[in-house]
Amino acid sequence: MIKLTPILLAILYGIAMYRFSAWRTAKELDQKSIELADPMLKVMTDQMAKALDLPKIRVHIYEIKPVNGLAAPDGRIFITRGFYNKFRAGEVSAAEMASVIAHELGHVALGHSRRRMIDFSGQNALRTALAMIIGRFLPGVGIWVAGMITSLLAARLSRADEYEADAYAAALLSKAGIGVGPQISLFEKLEALTQQGGAPMPAWLLSHPKTADRIAALRALETKWVTKT
Structure with missing residues (x-):
């Protein structure tokens, strides 16, 4: 039981962090x-x-300056x-704005937005448990190793989610008559938009797949759908 104490504490910490993060x-x-009230965008969302x-x-509309879209855990x-x-x-x-909304709808529909909050809390718990365990064998570097392991796991999960949300958005945009073109064109200009004024690339973009890979995946989907029809 004593040996399991760090893990149990980490689990309790993760639960507490999840509840606090969701509330915050x-x-x-x-x-x-x-609420967004733009007639041009309403045409797109209605489609x-x-x-x-x-x-x-x-x-x-979330009143912050960075260029971003967000799917909240509650589905908003x-x-x-x-x-x-x-x-x-x-x-x-x-x-192109519609493609962002479609992408975020994908995160909600596929359960990513809620799971990410749970994953974030779980990663904190895992990091704490690993730091305690590894620290016993590698004093002084346990925290660093634990942080590196959890960061790699988080990045891999995030990239998988983005590809899935991209595919969902592509299917929705195609069904709505908007098409995949705006989704691709936005990706082609997205990094320039987020870096205007010399500002550093936001952390959310760093954890995403490479833009060229996302575009290639969308083009492959588009080709597949055209071939089937």
């Missing part, structure tokens, strides 16, 4: 978001809602103010 995320989004047999797709979809400003400035088209 919901509170942050409630305080810093408003996707019809394809999904839904009355409406509700999207919110967010576009950052920074991303929306790019659209208003003409740097991103309505169809």
Whole structure:
């Protein structure tokens, strides 16, 4: 029982972190978001809602500057103010914005958004347990090794989720009559959009697959669908 104590403590820590993270995320989004009310984007979301047999797709603007999209654990979809400003400035088209919304809908539909919160808490628990265990054999470097292992696992899971959400978005956009083209064109300009002004690439983009690989995967899907028809 004594040997299991670090693991049990780590599990309890993970549960506590999950509950706290979910509460903090919901509170942050409630305080810093408003519902998106843009007539051009509504045309796009209405097309996707019809394809999904839904009355409406509700999207919110998250009042932060970085260019990003977000699927909250409770299923809400967010576009950052920074991303929306790019659209208003003409740097991103309505169809390209629709591809972001479709991608985030994919995260919700496939259970990624809720699982990511659980994974985040689990990673913290795993990191704590590994640090305790490895630290017994490698004093002084246990924390570093544990952090490296959990970071590699997290990155691999995140990249797999992104490919799945991309495929979901491609299917939805095609069914809605918008097509995969805007999804690809946005990827081609996304890194430039996020790095304008010399700002560093956001962490969420670093944990994603390479843009060229995502585009190649979408083109392969598009070719497969055309061949079948």
